[in-house]
Amino acid sequence: MNPEAKKTLRRLVIAVPLMFAFGFALVPLYNVFCEVTGINGKVFQSDNAEKLVIEDGRPLGLQFISTNNENMPWTFRPSEDVMTISTGKYYTATFYVKNTTNKTMTAQAVPSVAPSNAAAHLKKLECFCFEQQELKPGEDALLPVRLLVSDELPENIENIILSYTIFDVTEYDDEAVAQHMHEEHHEMEH
Amino acid sequence: MSAVIENHHDDHHHGPAKGLTRWLYTTNHKDIGTLYLWFSFAMFLIGGAMALVIRAELFQPGMQIVEPEFYNQMITLHGLIMIFGGVMPAFVGLANWLVPMMIGAPDMALPRMNNLSFWILPFAFFILLSSLFMEGGAPNFGWTFYAPLSTTYAPPSVTFFIFSVHIMGASSIMGAINVVVTIMNMRAPGVTLMKMPLFVWSWLITAYLLIAVMPVLAGAVTMMLMDIHFGTSFFNAAGGGDPVLFQHIFWFFGHPEVYIMILPAFGIVSHIIETFSRKQLFGYSSMVWAMLSIAILSFVVWAHHMFTVGLPLAAELFFMWATMLIAVPTGVKVFNWVATMFKGSLTFETPMLFAIAFVVLFTIGGLSGLMLAIVPADFQYHDTYFVVAHFHYVLVPGAIFSIMAAVYYWIPKWSGNMYDERLGKLHFWLSFIGVNVTFFPQHFIGLAGMPRRYPDYALQFADWNMVSSVGAFLFGVSQILFLFIVVKTVMGGKKATDQVWEGARGLEWTVASPAPYHTFTTPPKVD
Numbered sequence: 001m002n003p004e005a006k007k008t009l010r011r012l013v014i015a016v017p018l019m020f021a022f023g024f025a026l027v028p029l030y031n032v033f034c035e036v037t038g039i040n041g042k043v044f045q046s047d048n049a050e051k052l053v054i055e056d057g058r059p060l061g062l063q064f065i066s067t068n069n070e071n072m073p074w075t076f077r078p079s080e081d082v083m084t085i086s087t088g089k090y091y092t093a094t095f096y097v098k099n100t101t102n103k104t105m106t107a108q109a110v111p112s113v114a115p116s117n118a119a120a121h122l123k124k125l126e127c128f129c130f131e132q133q134e135l136k137p138g139e140d141a142l143l144p145v146r147l148l149v150s151d152e153l154p155e156n157i158e159n160i161i162l163s164y165t166i167f168d169v170t171e172y173d174d175e176a177v178a179q180h181m182h183e184e185h186h187e188m189e190h
Numbered sequence: 191m192s193a194v195i196e197n198h199h200d201d202h203h204h205g206p207a208k209g210l211t212r213w214l215y216t217t218n219h220k221d222i223g224t225l226y227l228w229f230s231f232a233m234f235l236i237g238g239a240m241a242l243v244i245r246a247e248l249f250q251p252g253m254q255i256v257e258p259e260f261y262n263q264m265i266t267l268h269g270l271i272m273i274f275g276g277v278m279p280a281f282v283g284l285a286n287w288l289v290p291m292m293i294g295a296p297d298m299a300l301p302r303m304n305n306l307s308f309w310i311l312p313f314a315f316f317i318l319l320s321s322l323f324m325e326g327g328a329p330n331f332g333w334t335f336y337a338p339l340s341t342t343y344a345p346p347s348v349t350f351f352i353f354s355v356h357i358m359g360a361s362s363i364m365g366a367i368n369v370v371v372t373i374m375n376m377r378a379p380g381v382t383l384m385k386m387p388l389f390v391w392s393w394l395i396t397a398y399l400l401i402a403v404m405p406v407l408a409g410a411v412t413m414m415l416m417d418i419h420f421g422t423s424f425f426n427a428a429g430g431g432d433p434v435l436f437q438h439i440f441w442f443f444g445h446p447e448v449y450i451m452i453l454p455a456f457g458i459v460s461h462i463i464e465t466f467s468r469k470q471l472f473g474y475s476s477m478v479w480a481m482l483s484i485a486i487l488s489f490v491v492w493a494h495h496m497f498t499v500g501l502p503l504a505a506e507l508f509f510m511w512a513t514m515l516i517a518v519p520t521g522v523k524v525f526n527w528v529a530t531m532f533k534g535s536l537t538f539e540t541p542m543l544f545a546i547a548f549v550v551l552f553t554i555g556g557l558s559g560l561m562l563a564i565v566p567a568d569f570q571y572h573d574t575y576f577v578v579a580h581f582h583y584v585l586v587p588g589a590i591f592s593i594m595a596a597v598y599y600w601i602p603k604w605s606g607n608m609y610d611e612r613l614g615k616l617h618f619w620l621s622f623i624g625v626n627v628t629f630f631p632q633h634f635i636g637l638a639g640m641p642r643r644y645p646d647y648a649l650q651f652a653d654w655n656m657v658s659s660v661g662a663f664l665f666g667v668s669q670i671l672f673l674f675i676v677v678k679t680v681m682g683g684k685k686a687t688d689q690v691w692e693g694a695r696g697l698e699w700t701v702a703s704p705a706p707y708h709t710f711t712t713p714p715k716v717d
Contacts, residue, residue, distance in 0.1 A: 005299055005375035012367045016405050023409025023439060027424060030435050037502070069428060070342075110427055116502060167428030172421070 052123065052150045054088030060149060061085075065163035066095060072168045073101050074135075076109075079142065087151040090125065095164065097133065098140035106134045109143075109164040118160045121150040132169060205707050214309070217301030218707060219286045224604070225308050226283025227597070231673070233275030233315065234590075238666050240268040245628075245662035247645055248655050261645035262330035263322065269333025273451065274358045275315050277585065280593045281454040282307075282365045285393045287604065289369060291698035291705065292387045294378025294714045299371040307364035314357035321347035332643060334444070337425035337436040341417045348418065352411045359404045366400035369393050378697070380716035384475060387696050391478050392457030395485045399446045399453075402489075407443040410436065434499050441492035449488045452552075452584065453481055455592030456523060459545045461696070462599050463527050466542035467534030468693035473526040480519035480526075487516050497568045506565045513563035517556065524553055539691075540614030544595035547587055547622050555583030558633065573643070576636025582629045586665075587622075594621070594672065601679055602686030606704030609679040617675060620668035627661025 001009075062085050064078035075098040085091050099105055109129040113119040124130075128143035135141065149160065206212050206221065213225060243264050247255045256264070286304065290297055298304050321328040326345035329335065340348060373394045377386070386394075413424040413436075423429025425436045456477075464471040471477070493501060493509040501509075527549050536542070558580040562568050571577060594617075602608050631654035636642075640651045647655065686703040697716070701709045 001299060002375065005371050008371045008374045009300070009367065012370055012401055015401055016363055016367075019402055019405035020409050023406040023442075024413070026406075026409075026439050026442065027413075027435065030432070030438060108428060110430075116500065165427065169428050172423075172429055 052088060052148060053090070054151055057087035057089055057149075057151055059084060059086055060153070060157075061159040062091075062093075062149070063159060063161045064093060064095070065161060067163065067165040069165050069167045072107070072166055074099055074105070074107060074166060075140075076164075076166045085149065087149045087153055090146060090148050092144050092146045093162075094142045094144050095128065096140065097135070097143055097166070099135035099137060102137045104134065104136050104170075105168060106132050106170045107166050108132050108169045109166045112163050112165070114161045114163070115157060118149075118153060118157050121153040122160065122162065123148045123150060129164060215305070217297075217305050219290050219298045219301070219304065220604075220705065220707065222298075222304050222308050223283045223286030223288075226279045226286060229308070229311060230276050230278075230280035230283060230593075231676075233271050233279070235669065235673070236319070237268050237271035237276055238669060240264045240271070242662060242666050244268060245659040248647070249659040250656065251647055251649055251652050253646055256645070258645045259327060259330060262332075262643075263328040265643055266329045266332055266335075267318070267322070270318065270329075271315070272585075273333065273447075274355075274362075275311075277451045277589045277593070278362060279311060281393075281396070281451075282362075284389075284454065284458070284593070284596055284600075285365075285369050288600065288698060289372055289390055289393060290376070291701065291709055292390050292696055293373065293376065293381050294697050294710045294716065295372060295376035296708060296711050298368050299376055300368045303364050304368055307361045307368065310357050311361050314354040314361065317350050317357070318354040321350045324350070334440060335411075335414070336440070337414060337417070337433050341414050341425055344418070349415065352415045355411045356408055359408045362400050362404050366397035366404070369397040370401070373397075378710065378713040378716055384478070385716070387457075388460040388471070388474070388477055389454065389457035392453045392455075392481055395481050396450050396453045399450050399485055399488065403443040403446045403450075406439065407447075410439045410443065413439070434496075437496050437499060438493070441495045442489075444495065445492040446485075446488040448581075448584070449484055451589045453485070455548065455552075455589050456481060458592045458596045458599075459527065459548050460530075462541045462545040462595055463530050463549075464695070465599075465691050465693040466537055466539060466545075467531050468536075469530055469534045471526070472529035472532075473522070476522055477526055480522045483519040484516060487512060487519075491516065494563055494568075497565050498572045510563055510565050514560060517560055520556055524549060524556075535693075539598075540609070540611060540618055541595045541599035543615065543618045543622075544591045544598065547618070548591045548595065551587035551591070551625070552584055555580055555585075555588055558583065571636065573641055574636040575632040575640045575642055578642050579629050579632035579636055582632070586629065587625050591621070591625075597676065599691075600698075601676070602690045603698060603701075603703050603705055605680045606686055607679050607683035608686050608690075609675055609683065613671065613675050613678075617668055617671045620671065621665060624661050624665030624668055628658050628665055629661075631655075631657045631661075 062083045064081060064083075066076045066078055068074065068076055075096070077096055079094040079096055083091065083093060095109075097107070111127070111129045113122055125146040125148070127145040127147075129145070133141065133143065145162075147162075153160075206218065207215070213221065216222060216225075243256060244261065247253070247261055286298065289295075318328075324345075324347045326347060328347055329340070329345065329351045331339040331344060331348075335351075373386070373390055413422070416422040417424050417426055417431070423431040425431045425433050427433065460471055460477060491509055491513045493505060494513045497506060497509070531546075538546075558576065562571055562577065562580055598609060598614055635647075635651045635654045635658075638651065640647050688701065688703050689699045690703060691699075697710075697714055698705070700714065
């Protein structure tokens, strides 16, 4: 084989692992892209939302939806289905959760906001979804989420739906999941 | 391109080895091309038999022949086998046979890798097919293997599926590297890039696409493997992953993949229409640029497969317009084919019939693709039989007709014998009628709302499903005729001349028929 052909071959052989790596690079790229644009309906923790507090916000409907993933047997429901809120004010909503099984289990709630372009304007000061919940058999709890909807919310949005899906993560490596969740929450801090 | 015809008297009479080891150890591009083509024919028949199981079950509403679980395995394997075992190896086989002869090279650049890239393929499909006999059955999540269906809910055989996809990917990548190195470095003096035959151009672009996206597919199945066995959560929401991410990665591979399956067809059809119109191809350089633009655009349209996952409006609009933009270079190609035929001295031998049917029916498939590109319309069409009709129109009378056309067109050069023209035309008309009867009604039932991938359907879809099944069996049975014609031609028949077709141009027609085991050991002179 002549040297030119060897050069072509070398370039192509290098391209293959690079594209393989690119496939994996799509994972963090996807997450970063979704965070920057706020299009995945994901909500992130915000510690400095104080400057968003205003007196004369506009009224807004806030609905809560709870979903159990797969075979997650826990009882999981919002204390109130709907709240009427004002933009620029803090509110606390609670979710009731009960471990209905006879073994200790760990759960992780994953939030989503609809419409998705509201997600960037929904600021959470604290949320049970930021950590995992471990409940003993029969134990129950009220899980709080403290939030504020920025007045910069697009005018045409009159209702926001905040939904949580609760997952059984008992068998997962707690630290890995916690680490992942932690990173996701803090990357977006302002 | 004009070539000075040379008589090739090989000084050393080095023919093929004898017996089975000839095929096992061969590094000859013609032998390997033949192996690829026969392999893809076998896979075409197996995948076709699965299609007939599907159509037999759908002949009437209600469950009659197979269990729903088995039906799901059939649709999954049908798709995987036809794409990775039927169409792709057939094109690689054609590339092996034709690329060296078209550019005046003695062989492929990397003959041993060529042997390897073929011989790992049977193992990949042995593994995939053996999953049918495993506990829990074969993969049942559709050829797109969306997570979490293919991870959390997959049968245990999914690991074998992943391994077989890895092997298929390795084979494709090696084949593609071989094609690029051959085309870039082994062209005879005078064969400049813009003088290359269009089939060679189409394969050069296809090979780059393969090198770019097959590793991404390998990455996707590797992530699945890790999610299933090593506790990662790439696609598992409970662990912070995202199933939609799977679809993005999959279609980043998947959309260029559909052009991988059609670009070589563009090349083949260009040659055949040129030959049987007895005119020079209209707009050669625009054909090259059109293929390049299609290839580049194929990387920025993937999310049109995912309009219903909840993309933001801006993304929906971007992917809609980008998708529609592909109609421009594709339209250029269709225009050029028609313009080549315009005022030509046309004759309608079997390859030309398949090529003309390709132009007409591929255009129908392209137009239904444009309909699917419209976001609001796609919300209705998504996952209906309209989509099934669309991609079967571009793949069956598109890719597969072009492969059949190529076989009829070049088999006299390969075997030295002319095929039986009457039988060839019979095969064409049976296939043409069969394919349209099968897939055209699927547009109607799709628009009426019949979802794809179900083993049963509502009663109002019964009539057209029955028609579709009848067409499928007609098409299926006529492929046995194709097998018979090919075997008959290889065994004997009227001797072909060196040029074979009156209007044929290009270096491959300057060598003897059948093509000697070694061609162009000294480069031909090309002006």
